[in-house]
Amino acid sequence: MDTSVGRRRVHRTIEYTELDSDYQHDVSMYKKSPGNEIALSVFEELALERLQLLRIMEEASNKGHRQYSEEWKKYIKEELAKQGLRKYLRLLGGYCSQTEQDVQARKADHVSHFILRLAYCRSGDLRRWFLTREMEWFKFRFLVQTQQGIMKFLQLNNLTYIPIPIDLKDKLRQDLFDSTPGVSERDFNSVDFYKVPFAEVLSLVKYRKVFVQKGYAYIPTSDLIVSIQTQFRASLSESLCVYNQRLPNLDDDRLNSLLSNLHHVHTGKTYVVDENREGVHPANLDSYSKEHFPLCMKTLFTNFRTAHHLKHGGRLQLLLFLKGIGLSYEDTMNFWRTEFTKNSNIDDSKFQKEYAYMVRHSFGKAGGMINYSPHSCIKIIMSSIGPGEHHGCPFKHWDANIMKQKLLGEYGLGTQSVNSIIELVNGGHYQIACSKFFEYTHNQPPSNMISHPNQFFTESLNLAKEKQEAKKN
Template sequence: MLAATTARIDAKKRAVLDSRKKQFAKATWEAETYDYRMNFYLTPPTGDIALEQFEEWAIARLKVLAELEACQFRNRSPAETEEYMRPVLEKYMRLSSNASKSSEIFTERKRDHYSHWTLRLAFSGTAELRQRFARLEAQLFRLRMQWDDAKERKEFIASLAMSWETVSEEEKLQWRAELKAATRVWDKEEEENYFKVQWENVPDLVERRMCLLKRGMAYVHIREQSGMVVNEFSRQLESALELAGRFLPRMDEDDRLSPILHHLSQQFVAPDSGYSESSSIGDITTPTAASIDGLSQHFPLCMQNLHRELRKNSHLKHFGRLQYTLFLKGIGLSLQEYKFKSEYLYNIRHSYGDVGGDANRRGKGYTPYSCQKLLTEAPPSSGQAHGCPYRTYGPDNLIALLQNVGVSDRQLLQGVREDVGKQRFHIACNRVFEHAHAAQIKKVKEESLWPASELDTILHPNTYFKRSFLLKNLGKVQAGDLGVDGPVQSSGGSERMET
């Protein structure tokens, strides 16, 4: 009976039901193609990528969005934002045009497509994250539209299923005077092309009286077309994020993806930035315990706070000691420069990788903490001084702390207070840095001494230190990582770093 039943099952159906064969079956979807570098991201990715790429591409895109948001927080003009963002996009999310004939076009566009959808999942969990993501993605889309090749932009727009109609020559002739007045086309050389759309789709143009209204239709000049495309992109993305938010709970069942998505969502506090050995100044000068007091002028507030606490009490509690020790290790201070108290000997040697063997990062020890780690760790309790002061101090105490380290500009302090109130902690820190180094940053920009990428948003205390050190020693140190005209000397402090 069983044999007869089996025989009656269609062979094709049996193949589909066989899970061992199903996993090797040919995909029923079409392979991804990218005809344009612009993308509405209407369809999710269908191919396979490694988990490492899944996270790596998303982090690269997140850095772009973070820099774009930082431009807004710093009140950069549209022109300044464009100038600032060009090298950032070139570094993290390059998109070559079709005319470039680049062999990397498909890879670049695939990375752009996948990274957008990864972050869409990561930031769909709450209304606030969805709003931030949609706003920044729309800004990124607008920038790319402005930079796109005119021919390719026109072809991309033509490929979209937009609800507009081209205004015929007869209609243009009929309404020409009113069209020109309503859309403010006074230049005889300006292109007189128009399209019409339901007025509800262009409320901003109606509000600004930049279109002609006739029988429920808005007649719009061609120059407004790119803005309408951006608005439609925003509208569709916001709707899609709502759907993604409902789907997100199912992702918790995947123990491979959910930790990555959670980690990415945390990075909207401050994008993570791994420590690089290039953040050390060991190739320029040799930091010693005796030079730390002099070098502390280049420390970010979190490390200045720990340094002052150590000098005041000759002691730091465990988490503060670990944070400060790793920072000093990162700037190039050697283990031999420490004067150990016996109870801390093993911990400090372990941080440096002097003990612990292969289990301890193969003898390299732990890496210095990033801003993101300091901002997302548990805050210090009474008597502790670790973490990020911009987050852990109350506004009045923070202002007092900044004044104690020499920050006195009232407008700057007010900007810091506003940043902290909106939980833009790393932006507040960058604001203080840029004010303290304004003259040097201006010189670097005007004389093109550094690549623009060397002045992007600081996301790591050790990056803060080295950039400050290099800017304050421009006459002695070349740009970049950055070569040396001669040793840079620092003075002050004790013979050994006592912890």
């Protein structure tokens, strides 16, 4: 992924290929940046999946699990499986096998790492967060390696760690035994020790977990990761600074929008409806649209009710959103049929031929039988909008003057509030602008920054219910 190229815009879909010889091991030092271009859709998917991975690891620590403990590892593996991130789960087996699935998993890991470098090189806080998470991911994979896997890793990365001679080991036997936790006297003879500069294992020195003599530390194989991690951290830290300097060369509005907002992207709840959950009645949709829909869905819903038609992108965005708030399959089909057939150019027969399939497909009742999730904010923001289309993100895709008129006129926001939103929009902070819209229309901010239209709806509806309960009491 060359960030030093001249200014350009990419509008092509490039097949994603790399040399398999570059992907022989589950643990990577990420020294060689990807050399091929990839499709924008693949770029986005890889970025979001790696962000999910790093957030899962952060969450494991936040839940109180001691880092690298069995509970910590178990939690991460279970969450990776739950969220469908099996490619990353494959890298935690410690086998380093060479099946096609293994190679593809390593490719995804490699490319996604460099994508997130572009996103997280932008400030000191972002760099620190990214470094911490990547160090955890690196060490986790290293710790599950077999002795053979470790040796292969060292060889592939030209890392020279030669065990100290047996006679020196015997001479230092007592010092090594006294200074190295976890090595029993019975196992001492089978453990290899390595001589490394003490500056590479300062964390061991700090807690007096290593024998140091004449500027060198003597570490067992199990602590090699400490020395290797120090080198990995230094290399990655330096690279992030270089990427930050090269960011002006990245001149693609779609990529910049994704990368600059990636840290705030929603990677949590997908809002696939639980069939046992209480649904939403179609009769409530009009009132819900006025009180609880985010601006993107208000716009789509209003245009649909007015023109009784939406183009494909708008139909899909609104349909999945309504599905996500709890509109059942039967009610969804009836709602769309009723609205479409109000259009003088569409009768029931035409609806069945041209529009009913999308409803069935979105609910996993046709095609690949996939139960599709509503679009997240970042997916909507990244949408391409053509003439006569109403989908997308208003904060991203509307003209600033139109946005200002609507916020002042239709939604009754004050001038100061509108100017605050417009300033965020001009700065490319579309999700923060949406969060401010929530705050100004509900007289309090959302519990978290808005990153999903269905999150906006849920928080708005819950807030209204809380106010109703408060009035009763």
